[in-house]
Amino acid sequence: MSEKKRLRSQHSYGARNKDGFIHRSWMKSQGLPDDVFDGRPVIGICNTWSELTPCNAGLREIADHVKRGVWEAGGLPLEFPVMSLGETQMRPTAMLFRNLLSMDVEESLRGNPVDGVVLLGGCDKTTPGQLMGAASVDLPTLVVSAGPMLNGKFRGRDIGSGTDVWKFSEAVRAGSMPLRDFFAAERGMSRGPGTCMTMGSASTMACLAEALGVALPGNGTAPAVDAQRRLIAHESGRRIVDLVQRDVRLSQLLTRAAFRNAIRVLAAIGGSTNAVLHLLALARRLGVELQLQDFDTLTADVPLLVDLQPSGRFLMEELHYAGGLPAVMKNLAPLLDPAAPSAATTTIEGHYRDAECYDSDVVRTLEAPVKPVSGIWVLRGNLCPNGAVMKPSAASPALFRHRGRAVVFSSIEDLRARIDSPDLDVDENSVLVLQGCGPRGYPGMPEVGNMPLPRKLLERGITDMLRLSDARMSGTAFGSVILHVAPEAAAGGPLALVRDGDEIEFDGPARRLDLLVAPAELAARAAQWQAEKAAAPQVRGYAKLYVDHVLQADEGCDFDFLVGASGSEVTRESH
Known part of the structure; x- marks a missing residue:
């Protein structure tokens, strides 16, 4: 074999001994010629x-x-x-x-x-x-x-994955789109x-x-x-x-x-x-x-x-x-x-450097943007001491500053069971709050943060409300949605302490999100939560590993033992 620069792979394929024989021979069973192992x-x-x-x-x-x-x-x-x-x-x-x-x-x-x-x-x-x-x-x-x-194509116009699904779904729930049209769109989406x-x-x-x-x-x-x-x-x-x-x-x-x-x-x-x-x-x-x-x-x-x-x-x-x-x-x-x-x-x-724009309607300039506000808002306040995020480009400017009373759902199952109830005590000024959908709480932090609006409000023509949770949402979704509230409810974060009727104040330009409840009352609720919290249901396998070691949203939801590189060398410590 030639004396080329010794690569990592040559530890296996470059040896002129029994080990090299074994590594090369097994690979040659796939029809590889001798010279592909020459360095x-x-x-x-x-x-x-x-x-x-x-x-x-x-x-x-x-x-x-x-x-x-x-x-x-x-x-x-x-x-x-x-x-x-x-x-x-x-x-x-x-x-x-x-x-x-x-x-x-x-x-x-x-x-x-x-x-x-x-x-x-x-x-x-x-x-x-x-x-x-x-x-x-x-x-x-x-x-x-x-x-x-x-x-995607539907009746002569373009439709987009996810984004139009949410729109069509809300239209069906509002009674403005027949189910037959909904399923017809399904055939043209993908x-x-x-x-x-x-x-x-x-x-x-x-x-x-x-x-x-x-x-x-x-x-x-x-x-x-x-x-x-x-x-x-x-x-x-x-x-x-x-x-x-x-x-x-x-x-x-x-x-x-x-x-x-x-x-x-x-x-x-x-x-x-x-x-x-x-x-x-x-x-x-x-x-x-x-x-x-x-x-x-x-x-x-x-x-x-x-x-x-x-x-x-x-x-x-x-x-x-x-x-x-x-x-x-x-x-x-x-x-x-x-x-x-x-x-x-x-x-x-x-x-x-040499790129050209061929359609200035699609790609705009800094001087003439689609919207002046974009990016990621990182919110702070007593409801999210470690942060929460919002995507303002997908939200309604009218809700960039908002104060309303909380309508709380303790889980995604609770949300699905009650969101369309005519008895749900909610109006367009309410703030929909979803708990228990963070990294540990679900587990896995599902894309349910863009909660559906209550049917009775959709029927009145309401198209957006302020919503907040410890969950994620699909990148295809839209609306005035506050996500990744940290710490999550399952970790005892303040989100777990929100009750129906609590006042919540959101100020996007100021990056504030606060629960307007007296500190003494919150302390009492926290003590009650600690006394009543249930043990995590994940008792085996990967789900248990995940719940035991996942970091919170503000740290990227990685495992605590995976932070930092280990390198390419195979050692006892690298695993």
Whole structure:
């Protein structure tokens, strides 16, 4: 064998002894020739393809295009599966298993003889889960996303995943949409492989991978069925070999500057609040200083530049044809750090320096934005001492300041049982409060924060109310919704102490959320809660591990024992 630079994989494939014989011989059972073990980079293709995850159903083909690029650049591509998390199919919620996927990725990468990895993900939790696991091992890494579906179609107009589902559902409950039309729309919503074509969590994380510099330009927006998606996969296969040869590791790309850029891009595109949890968790795996407050501070001066559902009108196809994320970043350039690193072009400025915008209705400028207020509001107050978040671009400005009495639901089951009752004591000024849906309380923090409005108010034409919970909401959802209240109710946070009729005061511009109840009364309620709290029902398996070790929303909902990287060396301490 030639005397090339000794790569990590050569510990297994380069030895001229019994161990090398065993490793090479078993791999040769797949028809691999002798010379692929001569010191060329071994590239793992980490695939979340699954027929149970429709968003990722196209990744089997995408993997083949990555392999072509790897072979062409002189590497050896080896594809392997990891757990696939389908947000639309998995119960009780895919977020429960994001950390498990990250562990699957981490141990697969550390335990196997690979020198670099291409992460193939799509649906909401697959991209962050894969990145978190890869960050803990810190090999050269690239992301190739599944890409969004084509626009949905219904009776001659475009409809968007999730966003129009919520609208249609409320219309049915209000009596303004017949069920036959509702089911007719169902047939036209999802027209092929790919993720939600709205700016949901999947599209958000695909765009942020691009903004972070760990995916090639175009990754965030190219439709799943577009030839450019395959081109990106092919070029990513070439690029990962180059990154391995230059030993450009994930920690060299995911710097503080990269995260700052990604957070500003998050605001400009009207991205999902779920990205807050994922970026916090990812940064903590790398030891990068990032706090919940950064999402407010860094987005306070960033308007909404992309007119895309749920914050606007268009869908991902239009964004891609308008110039994609490079066009957005070029318009946002005065607020970005151009020197942040990139796997594709050395610095992130290379992603957008020569970009053009082809549709100024879809991608706006800082001087003429879609909305002047965007980003993430991080709220503080006695109801959320560790923070809560709101996405103002998806909310009603009339509710940016609001005071109302609480209508409290102790669980999602309680909400579903009573929300449409004609006897529910609620009006349009009430504040809907949902407890018990945080990381530990559900468990897994489901996407139920955008609570349905009471039927009797929908029938009166009410379309929005202030809602707050310790839950999440889909990135495709909209409304005046306060989320991720921390500490959660199940951890004894103040949210657990709210009672029907309590006054709640919200001041978005001032970033305040307060429960207007005397401290002595709250102390008495807290003592009663401690005396009555039930033991967690999770008594075995992964659910118990999750409840025992999950951190709160303001820390990204990672496991306490996974914070910080372990590196790529296989040791007793790394597991």
